[in-house]
Amino acid sequence: MADDGERSAKGIGARVLRKEDARHLTGKGKFTSDFKRPGQKEMAFVRSSVAHARIKSINKPAGFENAVFTADDLSDLKPMRAPSKLPGYKASDYPSLAINKVRFAGEPVAVCVADSRAEAEDIAQLVKVEYDLLPAVTDMLAAKAADAALLHEEWENNIVFETFSDDDFSKIADEATVIIKREYRMNRQAMNPMEGKAVFAEWDDRQDQLMVWTSTQVPHLIRTGLAEFLDLEQRQVRVIAPDVGGGFGCKALLQPEELIAGWLARKLECPIRWVEDRREHLVTGANCREHHYFVTLHATPDGRMLGLDCDVTVDAGAYSVYPFTNGLEGAMAHGNLPGPYDIKAYRCRTQTMVTNKPGLMPYRGVARPGVCYAMEMTIDALAREIGMEAHEIRMKNMVPESAMPFMSIANKHFDSGNYAKSVEMAAEMIGLKEIRAAQTEMDTEGRLTGVGMGSYVEQTAHGTSVFSSWGVAMVPGYEQATVRLTPDGGLELRIGVQSHGQGMETSMAQMAYEVLGIDPENVMVTHGDTGLTPYSTGTYASRSMVMAGGATARACRVLAERMEIIGAHLLQCERAEASIVGGKVVSGKGEVSFAEIGRVWYLNPDELPENVDQGGVEVTMGYRPEPDSGAFTYASHACKVSVDIETGKVKVLDYAIVEDCGTMVNPMIVEGQTYGGATQGIGTALLEESPYDDMGNPGASTFADYMMPSATDAPQYRIDHMESPSPFTEYGIKGMGEGGTIPTPAAIGNAINDALKQIGAEVVETPFTPRRVRAAIAAAQTNR
Amino acid sequence: MPDGAMGQGIGASVLRKEDKRFLRGHGRYVADIARPRMLEAAIARSPVAHANGLKVVKPPGDEARVFIADDMAADGVEPIHVVSKFPGHKASDYPHLATDKLRFVGEAIAVCLADNRAAAEDLVAKTQISFDPLPPVVEMLDAVENPPALVYDDWGDNVILDSRFEENVDGINSAAVSVTRSLRMNRQAVNPLEGAAVLAEWDPRDERLVVHSSSQIPHILKNALCECLGLRQSQVHVIAPDVGGGFGYKCVLIPEEIYIPWVAMQVKRPVRWIQDRREHLVAAANAREHHYSVTLHADADGTFIGVEADIVVDSGAYSVYPHSNILESTMAGRTLHGPYKFSAYKVRSRAVATNKPPIVPYRGVARPGICFAMELAVDAMARQLGREPYDLRMQNLVPGDAMPYKTITGGEFDSGDYPEALRRAGSLINVAAVRERQANREADGCLIGVGFGCYIEMTALQTSAAARAGLAAIPGYEQAHIRLTPDGGLEIGVGVQNHGQGMETTLAQVACERLGVDIDMVAVRHGDTATSPYSTGTYASRSLIMAGGAVARTCDVLGENIRRIGAHLLQCEFDDTRIEAASVVGPSGNVTFEEVARVWHRNPEELPADIDPAGVEVTSGFRPKPDNSPFSYATHACIVSVDPELGQVEILDYVISEDCGTIVNPMVVDGQIIGGALQGVGTALLEESRYDADGQPLSSTFADYTMPGSTQLPKLRLDHLVTPSPLTEYGVKGLGEGGAIPPPAAIANAVNDALRGFNVEVTETPITPRRVLATIAGE
């Protein structure tokens, strides 16, 4: 088990160095944009220069009529449509190239094809599009106005989707005499994996199949979508995700460019490549995080939180993405707002609005950075109000370990863990007492110091029942893994999820080692290829290690049984006497190596026993946790910041994390995921923003305008682990890929507000830019 | 038995799925695949048949673009070892590139690389080769009896294996009549219209070698690459894309399949080699060359007693992987009996090394030779006894009621009615009418003859037999991998390779038969070691038996999981459901596979609790039980006209009555048989790889090597018996090779029938006009 100190050298719990490193360190990784085929052509897009307009005309430049394609030319390409069973959800079409109307600046209007990207851009520059401008809806709150322009004219308003749950607050009214009201905003961002989107499509006549290499987290879903909208049979599409340079959610969805590349490859009978450049990403990929909250917290004067009342608005942009829709974020906000706390009364309304911006996508953490930020900032506001330490309020209100498993007020089925302990440990690590002791002094450059915390629970690897309750069209079921013993005794392991930095080529091999004792070096993990791997909905929702890891364990166990039968025969012993130990089949009579079993099955089947399984040494097996309500990872982050009062600039000075993702397969990878996530959270908190002007023009289209966290922005994190195995999953693993990013905006916001409390200023809008911090200080100083 | 009633299942003449791409020129062969920065290879080859002291001087300035055996040795590349467990077999290594000794004209010496083939050939011209010539071993009988030299110095002789097959040898003494003949089948090249081709690249991302090769056995090639190059299995990916004919030539490893990938690893760039026709005709003249001294013993009434033979097989210079250089000689020795009953057997068979390209198992493998020998001996016996050859055959064939029948050499015929096949062929060719016609002179002065050829073909070599033969690749359980796609179609992965046999269609038909899925919704993927389960590949007429059986069995497993989902959706008991026309049918209604697929992939919340988590993607396997092979058989009969002045032979009529068990696709079966028969006509009348006394090949272009064309064979008439094999799924038997087996025998017998007035016999293929005239002249 995980915490008994008996960790094996290579199995679960071992800090095995990553197998995938070797190729990346030598520049031998292969990303989609690295593909090249003789005769290939490249695409460049003519994108809408306006946010909302009717298209009057598109004029193809003379001489290039056959190199430019518009929606009219692609009339047999169906628009994307992601249905949802959520009551009241309004489905809409997402055309790959704008049809009649454009709904955000950057929307593809026409595609140009040439031998090189530069030449395709030359043509794109010559395409003239005339627009009839419509009023742009650029703010989600303004989108609610009765006279707001309609994005989808067949609707009566701009609301895509609403959720509402009410509760009787009278039951707490007597006790809850402290009422805290706040308004928060988390602004829009782009996810910015270092490799943008890229697709390479080629029609393979031999297989009668469209081959699509694409930078995706969900190859099987892309396959399904491509077939659906290109009107092909599923067997006629094979999707391969080669090395993927980061995803973080924006590669978990089908994109118009993938469909268009597929369409063109078939139509033009040549390979087609498209590589999203950074400007395209920043303009058309500004698609996440944008939430607005009105929060009212009802509490007792001694810090007991009793009631939570919230109106959430989600800016979903113009279109609904396939397959997860734009309804997911609102539903998740609703279900996650109360976080790890045991609250008596909960009322929540979420409204998801369409606006003239790119369609909302689920970015790492999905809705939870927003809800955690709203909840945790409000807790600190309560703490300041009643003069209590915020971490004490947290500990006091969290669901206790003794109550596990616990059904939360938002119907989350918490499986295990000691939430309050994580708060206590994080406060200790950051040195809360010492900071308090030194806190009042401003340093020589006019900087104030503050400390803040953020806690969360993250539902991970939630399965069929949960996704089905969200009404999405693509519900994950049994995750599968295929294992194959090779003739030399190696193992091929095939999984339908996709690894793009998470180190699954290593951690899944560790899983195989745990069951079979086979050295991870001899395990080849194949992923990201619909032709080679069993079906999977892919990598998202922090699900891969739990799901594909579980499936790997199950498949390895079936294979083990088959190898034991062969081994027993070779050892001339009873089946029951043979077992797998350390990568061999062992009995009292001796041992047989896997290589020997491989040799017999493949090269000398004359030596096989009669009772051998005819399925051989290749097994596909599936897995789903039972119950499938998810394994809940949780953590508390604590940070210390300095605020330059004169410039408003914030610096993170120290950062402590205490997390519990159940049994850790590879602690090194767990830590890497956490640090990376937290740094993205720092981006959300302090730097990253995709602003729009009133016309809906994007204000950040290069890395000069859009600030990404650099090495100077990230602290040297300190981390500690708790390990409460999930009772529901294989080996007690919980998902953890996303969590690091969830509480960071809250922790940093709380630390800033802690620093500013003597001035009486509060920040309430991310990113906490120098300008916003200065504005908060100036407002407080004016009020004084 | 299934009758194709569904329109697409077993027995239906479904039009081929693979046609679409070929008819539009969109097939994808190795030569159609290019890569950025690819280099092309040309090979410097041996100009002599036998020499030692090889020295190579690379072209000055281009040393880095030329690779020789020393370079490979320095890198630790292992030569091809072909092990055989056969006692007495003399093992030898097959060097990828010649080391010190040269053993045949065309043997590869150096690989030269350039941006295009022409420039690579320029480098070949600049590569200096020197050596000390040795006397060549050209004629196999000389090689045994009077060797001019030793192909392998340390062997002491040139005999690779001397094997004897003897049962009740003394029984021969009771024979009343004996006839003896000395017969020869000459060397050929296999000549698929696409020659060999290899494109190799090292994928640095996965540290994996990716090899495209025009191969029938991608998985075996992968094994060989691992062995020779010291790579792990996970480091090799072999793809056989569209393959332009194989016929056996591509079911063995050729050196290029090792050294081209190795060279690609050295230069870190993709390297392609496309065999040209001249290379094929010179370096790959490697099939069929047998010599028989055969004596047939019979009772006075013509009942066969025994056969006695001394067989010599010219196995060329090296032993090929995985089938070795003794497959032909041992198969010939063990199964010379053909479809006939014998009580005594005394056969010696020797595989002999010569300075010619190494022998490979060409369509029919040994059996065209033994059929030629046995059937010519039968006709000779008939003439000796004054009997109709037809009658003599009828008298001696194993009868249907004897099935299953243990042969004198220990084999077992599974099923069939051999005499019936002869009867039907006889009635179609109408022997009586020929005899009548022969009584009158032909207006053009030609002579008419009728001839028969009967054979049995063991199809789908099985585990125990292959193990006995000591082969390097022993087939076991053949596997298929099948997945239900999210729209209710099927993707089937099989490890065999389809190169004209129509398996993308016929294996889909098997799945259709089992599950009722429209074959347009079935994708059969093959020829790729990554997308398919392991298989020893396509050879020995095994694919439809083995892969077809595996598809059927795997469909059963998949079908059960589908039924479980269907039963849940129908809210009925599992046992009350069945599968019909891609639907699960229950007492109260149907659910389509599409619906089942939707539930599994997109809405698993609708799945039953007892679902097998293995789901709708299944790998399972098949092997006949017991571990025996089904035997196909047929009788070919033909009428020829021989021009006694010019020696030309014309085929006037040709009939085939065959039994390959249950027919999956009659159109494909007919196509295979006709194609095979025309290759047999080539063997009988046209094709020959001739050598001069120095071992120099004389047939290096299609001007010297005559291929059968559209005029060589009149419209064939085909008749099918269907005796399902008790051993296989649906009773199918293999049939890919059979068509090529008896034409040399049937045609030679017809020619001899025509020439019987001269009291002479042709005894050697091809039966060229020169040979016919020489025969008539008594030379």
Next chain:
Amino acid sequence: MKPAKFEHQRMTSVDDAVKALGEADKEIRVLGGGQSLGPMMNLRLAQPDVLLDLSRVDGLTDIEEDGNRLKIGSRVTHARIEDGEVPGTTGAYMQFVASGISYRSVRNRGTIGGSVAHSDPAADWPSALLALGGHVTAAGPEGLRTISLDGFTVGPFSTGLGFDEVLTGFELAVLGPGARWGYYKVNRKPGEFADAIGAITVGAEPRAVCGATESAPFRVPEIEQRLSAGADELSVVDARNILEEHDTGFDDYELQIHAVALSRAVKRAFE
């Protein structure tokens, strides 16, 4: 994105470049290190027809002290200045400025002349050199001329160079050993363009520059006077008040950070 088509011409002499500029009938740009123009071309924000590449022109990469003038060739890279090739107190000042420009791999290519000629208001050299004082040297059809740095930068992407002139270098004031300097840049992250610059030198006479404005950097005479009068500090409030008297178009936040930049530059100068 990729650049629109252009012709890249390798110049072998300044005269050839001047000639080419004079005769041009299309958009023609001089290419220095290309580190500012490169991104703009990649975004197709700049679409010149011809680029004149000066990398093969001799004599533009020299650094020499000549009495009270420091001569620096236009093609001297930021990295060389960062590595201390410019001598003396001026060198120390310039070293500090250079090390804050973008990132090392950009500084290896980017040149001081290119930066000043490109005249991005958020760039460092236009402000930093204005605070130092001296001249730009430019080659034109009439030969070499010198242009005072005061007023050389006119506005965004606009300088005192004629259309047919090539910036060949600088003649800069030499700060004595006792001279003081302070340079403070407000930006979001290291290497990013400045949101505000305060640059102070106190040599023979004090110079104070407010940079990273909407337009050209400008000298702040009120601060220079205070420094001349012996002030060794400047409060943010005072700086705000002074800047408010200038026509800057700053909003409150911009005013604040420019005031802070000047205040802290003074502070650094006298630390």
Next chain:
Amino acid sequence: MTELSLKINGEDIAADVEHRLSLADFIRDHRRLTGTHLGCEHGVCGACTVLMDGEPVRSCITLAAVADGTEITTIEGFDDDEPMSDLRQAFHENHALQCGYCTPGMLIAARDIVTRLPDAEEDRVRLELAGNLCRCTGYVGIVKAILSVLDQGRA
């Protein structure tokens, strides 16, 4: 088209390329050395960093035409380079990479730090790294890896 002759990873190369072609696209698409990555094409992210005459430069905003006569080293060209070997091992051991996209540029920048600034401490390392973006790791492992190589050098 313009003619180039340069050395890439020790190999003499002559080529005829479009004037507007970037050094990065020349390396990647023409020479098929795809270890050099493009992350922004406006000189900010550092993924495309290569050595030109021994110094790190941004290949995305450097024209191929300008590289005429220079010596370029890409990530594929450091097989026998000791600082790079040390850095690779340190990156591996410190989990300094996840998706691998920024890694080639990051390594070349790191090599510049350890060779040019042997005395650098953590703050300086972070400052020098500010021009190379990594979206995955939070820079924790990268900074540790570089510091460990610097420490080895100082030991």
